[in-house]
Amino acid sequence: MFPMHRTARRGLVIASTIALLIATAACGDDGGSGPSRGNVPGVTDTEILVGTHMPLTGPAAAGYSKIAPATKAYFDYVNANGGVHGRKINYRIMDDGYNPANTQQVVRQLVLQDKVFAILNGLGTPTHTGVLDFLKTNRVPDLFVASGSRSWDQPDKYPGTFGFNPDYTVEGKILAQHVKTTMPGRKVCFLGQDDDFGRDSLAGVEKILGAAGVAVKQTYVTSNTNVAPQIGAFKAAGCQVVVLATVPGFTALSIGTAARLGFKPQWVVSNVGADHPTLAKQLGEAAPLLEGMIGGNYLPMQNDAANPWIQLFTRINKEHNGNAEFDGNTVYGMSVGYLFVQALLAAGKDLTREGVLEAVGKGGFQGPGLVPLRFSADDHSGYGGERLTRVSGGVQSYFGPAYETDEADGAVNEYTATPVQPPANGVPTGS
């Protein structure tokens, strides 16, 4: 029994020491933990620290891994031009591999350890959903989430969360409206990802065409790369128009598979999976299959060299982004950066978390987008519409007017305001 006695005695000594330590620690902790005034996390006189979570590795990284570096490049450009109210923006990019468990870790690291001012443009519906509550309890501004889920637009539940992308239902309505007006009487079918993306998009399409207006509905899961059965079903049913709510990989796969089966419908594709350079690269020699594909978008087209925004972003890409390949993701990343700088400017010189949320909630931001941002006190969704694109002669370009609508039963309306020009030095001015 001797060893046990020794263990127990030693345990007792350690235990009492620890108990003492805890008592002191607890006292010290409670005394000094009050939030001190004027001390905003992540903000100093010279710097604003902002963080994001992105898939930089893993199967989901394709394309998306270019967004955050583009945003960072825009911030570097702003920093080189004097920063925002004299503060330089420091953007911390954390890789979560599109794994929600990793997102939990990296966002906590950003908020609790690095003490970032805000989380900007966190990417992905399943990943970001998991940190909404955490960001809310810690009162961290959660700005411009990179996904079209409707979860971000819950001002009562998540007052600090704002979206960026048009939500998938809005997009589904606009795409369906085009199908309804320009291709009446055609047999319409739908292929969607088996999650919110596919379901919300289908809901939007059915709001315009009616549930009976979509002849065949198929889904895919990202873990099964064989879409031949779904495409085969479309062919068998004689579909003439196929609406795709697919990520780029599966857009290319669907179009490639259809060609293989000798099936050539009119493709109408969500903005998520309609970026022509990405698709063309993946299809390789089969890229001409994309001819005639209709898609949606809401930011300037990356190949539109006459567009002043594209000229600006191309220059920044060259100077601050190692001249990375310029595609839709680059434009997206820089547009997010531009909007964030606008929000910071609107929040004023005395930057606080409440201040920036209030500024974003006021809305009224004009930037590269072709459609309005819907931000207001009771609307936290991002862009409220899209313009249609078509691939013609291997070049993707816009046609027709821009449209705006809501995610409910509102009509799809033309949006006619002329796009704004970027400021001369490429940095937004205070409003």
Next chain:
Amino acid sequence: MSATSAATPPQQRATGGAGRPADPRRGSTLLRHLAVAAVAGLLLLGLSYAVEPFRNFQIATVAAYLCATAGLTVLTGLNGQLSLGHGALMATGAYTVALCQNAFYDRGATGGLLLLVSLAAAVVVTVAVGAVVGVAAARLRGPYLAGVTLAVAVVVPALTVTFNGVFNGEQGLSVPVEPPPLALGAYFPYERWQLWIAGAATLLTLLLLANLVRSRYGRTFRAVRDDEVAARLAGIHVARTQVLAFVVSAATAGLGGALLAVLAQSVSPGAFGLTLSLFLLMAVVIGGLGRLAGAVWGAVLLVALPDLSHSVTDQLTLSAAAAQRLEGNLPLAIFGITLVVVMLVAPGGVQGLLSRLGRALLARWRARRS
């Protein structure tokens, strides 16, 4: 003969095997484990005050993973059954806790004790699932068992998409959890409270596992691993023992998954994919297969290594183009190399290395004293 029969180094088997002579300490095993658990609990309590909230959360995550790795090391190391599907069992526990908590909140029931009920439900449901898999597993050996458990690891996350009405597809469910009781003070950090919950549950699990390993059941586990025929001749029901081992490790995995869900306040299939199952296995082997202390090292590595290697890459200053390529990939490469090197240099894992080191130091110390 089991494919993992030689999983532990011989010296461990010699000391841990059946047929120990009358050990003067045997009667006090439970007390000794209780004392160790009490000390560990107090240490953890002290630690929860000493470190900042993020570290609290990390330690809580280690605790949640530890539940799963401890059970897995008992199954694979002591009973010789290889499982590539423990991530799926964790998902079972996580989803059960999410469904229970949501059901309570929808009915307006609140209160700290409900979490205990949900955690218990998670363990019960995972035990049921584990029993089903375990019965199939008891017929299979080596890579065939690996194949089935691998399929389980892929199926469970996929089911959440198939039955998205219940599990809400890839987006998953949120797990409403009560804030810390007001008695602890209004500014009590939530992360510290999380560590308390996870730490308490994990210490209880470890205590039970440690006693199980030392008990008659632990000896039958090892006997079946070492030689099925001999075990059968000794009157051990081999299949029943294997199912029992599977059920025990399923229970701990379920609890681990449930704790992860409570920590994250959400659960989604992406967090419980095949990668998690493989990482759990890596963790127990690197930590030192068949030893609970090894499971601790494994769980620590699971949380610390990505973080550590990320800090390493942060130190490098790179051009924009190079940074884009290395970001994310460099930590993975470092992790991969670490795995390979540890297995080449120290096949007994971290704990094996430490025991070897400890024995060498002890021998030297004794030599100097005499």
Next chain:
Amino acid sequence: MDRFVFLTLDGLSRGAVYAAFALALVLIWRAARVVNFAQGAMAVAAAYVAYSVASATGSYWLGFVVALVAGLALGALVDRAVMRYVDHASPLNPVIVALGLVLLIQAVLGMVYGSEFRPAEVPFSRGAFTVGGFAVLSPYDLFVFGAVAVVVCALAWIFARTAIGLRMRAAAFAPEVSRLLGVNVGGMLTLGWALASGVGALAAMLVIPTELGLHPHAMDLVFVSSFTAAVVGGLDSPPGALVGGLVVGLVLSYVSGYAGSDLTPLAVLVLLLAVLLVRPGGLFAPVAARRV
């Protein structure tokens, strides 16, 4: 009816690739008693080499040959540089090392090539011939069947008819005796790794163009399906790998065609359980597989 024919042919052409990849797993299992979890990553690495060569020279076939050579070399390298030094006392150790290699190879590929999908070329058209109004096989499918058939016949010939094949079998089944008889057991093991990795590289070259394209993770799902195929057939049996591969290909195709693609993982599990509960050592296991 034509849907059934379509799903069958589609399933078979995919199953042929799973069969080849499963065969590679079986080769290593027979030679070294290791389930090579790094097989997918190694095969992708070889495919990336082919991609580089093909884009530099413009020749698909040069890339194809280089991929096979790179596969052989990578297999030999992994054996000589890593696996040889792994303590095989626990069968788990090589598995963990292989998983470490997966992380390392995928990370290095990500650093060198980035995480974008690269288009994978096909040497023949993937447009299907139409017979009697519905689409059947494409020239590319025929190429896949042909390539897999050639490899299977070549391997069968090597193992059954050549002296080196005999030595490899001897070294795998009775290493000590073989060594006494003057067989270079280590060399045979390396050769086994090289052959398996070469077959894996071939499977990758065949399957990647039919999926999302070239990506460090391109073979992850193929590995899971092929491992299933190998287990269904019996890890000790090369014919089992072939049958297993075709069966898995067909099951996946029928289930996603008739029931929905989200049910395919469940179907795979059911298939595995159904086979293994009747025959715990796979379809083609010798009857007394377990030493009792």
